[in-house]
Amino acid sequence: MPVARTRSVALLGLAGSIVEVEADLSAQLPAFIIIGLPDAALGEARDRVRAAAVNAGCPLPQRRLTVNLSPAALPKHGSGFDLAIAVACLAAAGEISSESVERVVHLGELGLDGRLRPIDGILPAVLAAVRAGYDTVMVPAANADEARLVPGVAVLGVASLLDAAVHHGGVFDSRVFEPVPAPDRADPDDRLGEPVGDLADVAGNDSAVEALLAAAAGGHHVFLLGPPGAGKTMLASRLPGILPDLDAEEALEVASLRSLAGRPPRSGLSRRPPFEAPHHTATAAAMVGGGSRLIRPGAAARASHGVLFLDEAPEFPSAVLDVLRQPLESGTVAIHRANAVASFPARFQLVLAANPCPCGNHGSKAIDCTCPPAARRRYLARISGPLLDRLDVQLWVPRITAAGLRVAAEQPGVSTAVARERVIEARARAARRLRGTPWRTNAQMPGPWLRGAGGLHPGGRATADLDRALELGGVTMRGYDRILKVSWTLADLEGASAPGLEHVGRALFLRKGLQP
Numbered sequence: 014m015p016v017a018r019t020r021s022v023a024l025l026g027l028a029g030s031i032v033e034v035e036a037d038l039s040a041q042l043p044a045f046i047i048i049g050l051p052d053a054a055l056g057e058a059r060d061r062v063r064a065a066a067v068n069a070g071c072p073l074p075q076r077r078l079t080v081n082l083s084p085a086a087l088p089k090h091g092s093g094f095d096l097a098i099a100v101a102c103l104a105a106a107g108e109i110s111s112e113s114v115e116r117v118v119h120l121g122e123l124g125l126d127g128r129l130r131p132i133d134g135i136l137p138a139v140l141a142a143v144r145a146g147y148d149t150v151m152v153p154a155a156n157a158d159e160a161r162l163v164p165g166v167a168v169l170g171v172a173s174l175l176d177a178a179v180h181h182g183g184v185f186d187s188r189v190f191e192p193v194p195a196p197d198r199a200d201p202d203d204r205l206g207e208p209v210g211d212l213a214d215v216a217g218n219d220s221a222v223e224a225l226l227a228a229a230a231g232g233h234h235v236f237l238l239g240p241p242g243a244g245k246t247m248l249a250s251r252l253p254g255i256l257p258d259l260d261a262e263e264a265l266e267v268a269s270l271r272s273l274a275g276r277p278p279r280s281g282l283s284r285r286p287p288f289e290a291p292h293h294t295a296t297a298a299a300m301v302g303g304g305s306r307l308i309r310p311g312a313a314a315r316a317s318h319g320v321l322f323l324d325e326a327p328e329f330p331s332a333v334l335d336v337l338r339q340p341l342e343s344g345t346v347a348i349h350r351a352n353a354v355a356s357f358p359a360r361f362q363l364v365l366a367a368n369p370c371p372c373g374n375h376g377s378k379a380i381d382c383t384c385p386p387a388a389r390r391r392y393l394a395r396i397s398g399p400l401l402d403r404l405d406v407q408l409w410v411p412r413i414t415a416a417g418l419r420v421a422a423e424q425p426g427v428s429t430a431v432a433r434e435r436v437i438e439a440r441a442r443a444a445r446r447l448r449g450t451p452w453r454t455n456a457q458m459p460g461p462w463l464r465g466a467g468g469l470h471p472g473g474r475a476t477a478d479l480d481r482a483l484e485l486g487g488v489t490m491r492g493y494d495r496i497l498k499v500s501w502t503l504a505d506l507e508g509a510s511a512p513g514l515e516h517v518g519r520a521l522f523l524r525k526g527l528q529p
């Protein structure tokens with residue numbers, strides 16, 4: 014069998030495409046040629062594959078081997094094609110079964126010692142294989158558990174090229190290879206699915222807790238402004254806990270993004286929404302993603318279906334804040350490369366927290382603010398108008414007073430579990446109302462639709478205060494629409510059939526409450 018073929022997967026962003034790997038053996042002088050637009054890493058594959066085959070105990074024939082990766086126009090990055098190239102060559106040489114090799118999608122990098130090394134992005138690659146109609150994948154042993162998270166696929170985890178060759182019917186001297194373990198990249202900031210604390214820990218601060226519930230129920234972005242120590246960070250970190258579980262597809266997408274980021278799920282698929290809190294020293298690339306070989310998702314993409322929290326938001330360079338405008342607009346981030354555009358989903362809930370001024374004391378009754386007024390204005394102006402405008406809920410969070418603490422001690426706050434139930438019910442109500450539209454949450458409804466074709470303007474008396482605020486210039490038209498959306502969310506949280514005067518009033522407060 015002089016020509017043999019198998020398949021692998023090329024990833025561009027989260028999207029995987031099947032790559033056909035064809036090997037041809039001819040009776041000319043020994044050579045090993047790989048064609049099909051390989052990048053530098055693929056060029057190196059030639060040397061890696063040859064050495065690995067020798068050291069695994071199943072050497073390639075000393076004749077002319079030509080390997081073609083197609084479609085040629087598809088950008089192919091990384092070293093995950095090694096295994097497919099090696100088995101295609103062994104099949105072309107007649108050492109292993111061509112039929113067996115052809116049916117399996119092969120993913121994995123070879124080490125010079127003949128062992129298979131785990132690669133990042135196994136989950137999206139296996140998903141792509143399954144969606145293209147393949148039902149069996151062969152992956153490095155350390156990636157096997159991750160690959161098995163994809164439903165409906167048979168996973169062959171192998172430690173070495175020899176194991177792969179033996180699986181495909183090769184007969185070689187038997188040797189035992191210790192599998193290469195997954196790299197230990199435990200990330201102390203990796204808080205996916207782990208509860209950080211209960212909502213009931215928040216004493217008092219009822220408005221802020223209400224704002225958090227509304228944000229979770231309606232999918233609204235939030236801006237929390239207040240002095241240091243008011244509990245802004247504490248509040249934001251409790252938002253993922255009150256969001257509903259992800260559905261199976263969302264959970265797979267979240268896990269796929271983490272797999273590409275080199276932080277694959279360790280213990281099964283988590284249904285909990287992710288929480289990403291990049292530090293204010295993060296670069297624009299850290300926010301959207303990048304990298305030269307495998308393009309890795311940044312914080313905005315990793316926060317998909319969860320929460321992106323920017324603490325001390327004015328400390329972020331404005332260029333970094335501005336890259337968030339594209340994902341907020343479209344729900345995706347695009348990363349441009351010379352010959353391709355990688356795109357990642359980036360549909361997250363944004364929470365910004367900020368002190369009111371550099372010293373943090375502006376608005377405090379007890380301590381005087383030492384910032385010059387101009388410095389204070391400049392500080393918050395770093396959060397640009399277009400970004401601020403997307404934050405439906407904007408709230409001043411005061412420091413809790415001793416008296417407030419005493420009151421709070423007698424009335425325990427709402428727990429995360431109870432809040433989540435309320436959020437789930439409110440979301441279900443909104444989803445029922447929005448059935449037949451492209452939107453699922455109140456935050457997604459376009460304002461003109463809401464007031465127009467949607468017929469969701471509560472009308473009459475309910476919006477009297479809001480209408481007056483619009484007339485007096487206290488809110489803009491955009492702000493008006495956002496307040497209407499939050500009113501619907503507050504009504505959903507209470508099980509009301511439509512927002513009343515009280516809901517609109519609370520929504521107005523949750524939007525315009527930026528003053529101490």
Ligand SMILES: Nc1ncnc2c1ncn2[C@@H]1O[C@H](COP(=O)(O)OP(=O)(O)O)[C@@H](O)[C@H]1O
Pocket residue numbers: 214215216217218239240241242243244245246247248366413
């Ligand atoms: N309302 C509150 N209830 C309980 N603890 C609070 C409250 N506000 C602040 N704290 C405590 O103060 C600490 C600092 O709060 P933090 O969230 O970091 O404030 P901020 O981010 O506004 O500066 C928290 O760890 C928490 O223990």
Ligand SMILES: [Mg+2]
Pocket residue numbers: 242245246247324325366
């Ligand atoms: Mg803080």
